[in-house]
Amino acid sequence: MKGDRTRQSILDRAVDLASLEGLQGLTIGRLADDLGMSKSGLFAHFGSKEELQLATLEAAGERFLNEVLRPALKQPRGYPRLVAICDAWIDYIGRDVFPGGCFFAAASFEFDGRPGLVRDAIAANMHDWIGALEKAITIAKEEGHLRDDVDPSQLAFELNSLFFGANFDCQLRGERKALDRARRAVHERLAIASQPLRPARRRTA
Amino acid sequence: MKGDRTRQSILDRAVDLASLEGLQGLTIGRLADDLGMSKSGLFAHFGSKEELQLATLEAAGERFLNEVLRPALKQPRGYPRLVAICDAWIDYIGRDVFPGGCFFAAASFEFDGRPGLVRDAIAANMHDWIGALEKAITIAKEEGHLRDDVDPSQLAFELNSLFFGANFDCQLRGERKALDRARRAVHERLAIASQPLRPARRRTA
DNA sequence: CCTACCGATCGGTAGG
DNA sequence: CCTACCGATCGGTAGG
Numbered sequence: 077m078k079g080d081r082t083r084q085s086i087l088d089r090a091v092d093l094a095s096l097e098g099l100q101g102l103t104i105g106r107l108a109d110d111l112g113m114s115k116s117g118l119f120a121h122f123g124s125k126e127e128l129q130l131a132t133l134e135a136a137g138e139r140f141l142n143e144v145l146r147p148a149l150k151q152p153r154g155y156p157r158l159v160a161i162c163d164a165w166i167d168y169i170g171r172d173v174f175p176g177g178c179f180f181a182a183a184s185f186e187f188d189g190r191p192g193l194v195r196d197a198i199a200a201n202m203h204d205w206i207g208a209l210e211k212a213i214t215i216a217k218e219e220g221h222l223r224d225d226v227d228p229s230q231l232a233f234e235l236n237s238l239f240f241g242a243n244f245d246c247q248l249r250g251e252r253k254a255l256d257r258a259r260r261a262v263h264e265r266l267a268i269a270s271q272p273l274r275p276a277r278r279r280t281a
Numbered sequence: 282m283k284g285d286r287t288r289q290s291i292l293d294r295a296v297d298l299a300s301l302e303g304l305q306g307l308t309i310g311r312l313a314d315d316l317g318m319s320k321s322g323l324f325a326h327f328g329s330k331e332e333l334q335l336a337t338l339e340a341a342g343e344r345f346l347n348e349v350l351r352p353a354l355k356q357p358r359g360y361p362r363l364v365a366i367c368d369a370w371i372d373y374i375g376r377d378v379f380p381g382g383c384f385f386a387a388a389s390f391e392f393d394g395r396p397g398l399v400r401d402a403i404a405a406n407m408h409d410w411i412g413a414l415e416k417a418i419t420i421a422k423e424e425g426h427l428r429d430d431v432d433p434s435q436l437a438f439e440l441n442s443l444f445f446g447a448n449f450d451c452q453l454r455g456e457r458k459a460l461d462r463a464r465r466a467v468h469e470r471l472a473i474a475s476q477p478l479r480p481a482r483r484r485t486a
Numbered sequence: 487c488c489t490a491c492c493g494a495t496c497g498g499t500a501g502g
Numbered sequence: 503c504c505t506a507c508c509g510a511t512c513g514g515t516a517g518g
Binding site: 095096097098100101175176177181182184185186187188189190195198199202203206229230233234236237238240241242244245247248249253254257258260261268 | 300301302303305306380381382386387389390391392393394395400403404407408411434435438439441442443445446447449450452453454458459462463465466473
Binding site: 103104105106115116119123124125 | 495496497498499500
């Protein structure tokens with residue numbers, strides 16, 4: 077029981093630290109210092125740095141599910157739920173759920189060139205997230221809220237891109253308008269996907 | 282003369298290494314080993330790790346300008362140049378200009394939580410890049426190729442988001458369709474921005 | 487550009 | 503959960 081509580085408090089701190097310094101930049105010594113415990117005492121909970129990284133990822137995933145995806149999934153099927161997921165993602169950056177912005181965007185870019193179990197776990201998390209987006213889009217099509225010719229993978233790709241772009245603009249550039257821009261882009265994109273027909277006019281010049 | 286050549290060969294290797302392992306993961310010892318020279322010999326060229334990181338960033342910026350932006354800027358003003366910049370960016374990921382994908386996307390996410398000169402230099406690079414995108418959009422408006430009500434900052438944000446999304450899908454997920462999806466999204470977005478008028482129809486249900 | 491070295495910190499272990 | 507320790511590597515320096 078107490079071991080579990082200790083472990084959870086370690087992981088909460090590890091998630092915050094890693095969101096700022098990266099999953100590789102997370103060190104056992106620094107983490108132990110922050111928590112006022114010995115390095116080896118902390119180490120004993122995990123057995124290796126890789127296990128600590130994997131456990132940290134899992135804890136970050138839980139936080140994301142609780143703070144972002146699960147509440148949005150309570151919205152009614154179709155367009156409302158899809159919009160709720162998108163708005164929840166954008167709000168999630170503004171609410172500082174992780175102190176360094178989106179944990180998984182940062183982890184994705186950090187580990188895309190580092191093969192191993194950590195990279196695989198990050199990819200699995202992102203696969204699930206993109207899958208949830210695609211599923212919400214597919215349901216919205218089934219409900220007749222989106223055009224039949226909407227490609228769920230394509231639209232999910234575009235929405236996720238806007239989320240990553242918003243995170244970038246917010247975290248690195250400190251652009252205050254970033255979230256508003258993302259919201260505007262997402263809502264215009266969804267409006268297009270819900271239009272009954274769009275004439276294929278292009279510029280004539 | 283010879284010192285300059287050595288320095289450049291160090292930086293070429295540093296750029297490749299950092300694109301895979303990150304600018305922080307880049308270590309002087311590893312880099313020296315790769316190049317078959319002593320750590321202190323390499324170190325003498327820069328004086329500190331931070332200076333090495335800044336020089337590596339500068340070298341990566343030069344490579345990006347030569348491989349991506351400058352060729353595209355040779356295209357005629359307006360829509361053709363804007364499209365060329367976008368296509369050049371997407372091709373740049375497919376051509377493996379950097380072995381780990383887009384150097385600056387990775388650096389942006391790595392350093393957005395680490396204040397200092399390196400982060401400032403990354404932000405300056407991204408500022409210039411977004412500025413170049415905005416300028417190309419503004420010129421396309423002036424030429425009458427894009428609608429008057431197009432917001433250059435908004436459109437540049439959306440295009441850059443799609444680029445980052447494509448990099449993510451390619452590098453982490455190994456999604457072969459990533460570049461096609463990005464191309465399709467970019468071209469549809471630009472087609473919308475170039476339509477003379479778009480009815481504000483939304484779903485009625 | 488080298489050898490030789492510094493203190494600090496890394497992940498990890500022994501033993502309790 | 504601790505103290506005490508390991509070899510390896512970190513960024514950086516002295517001296518040539």
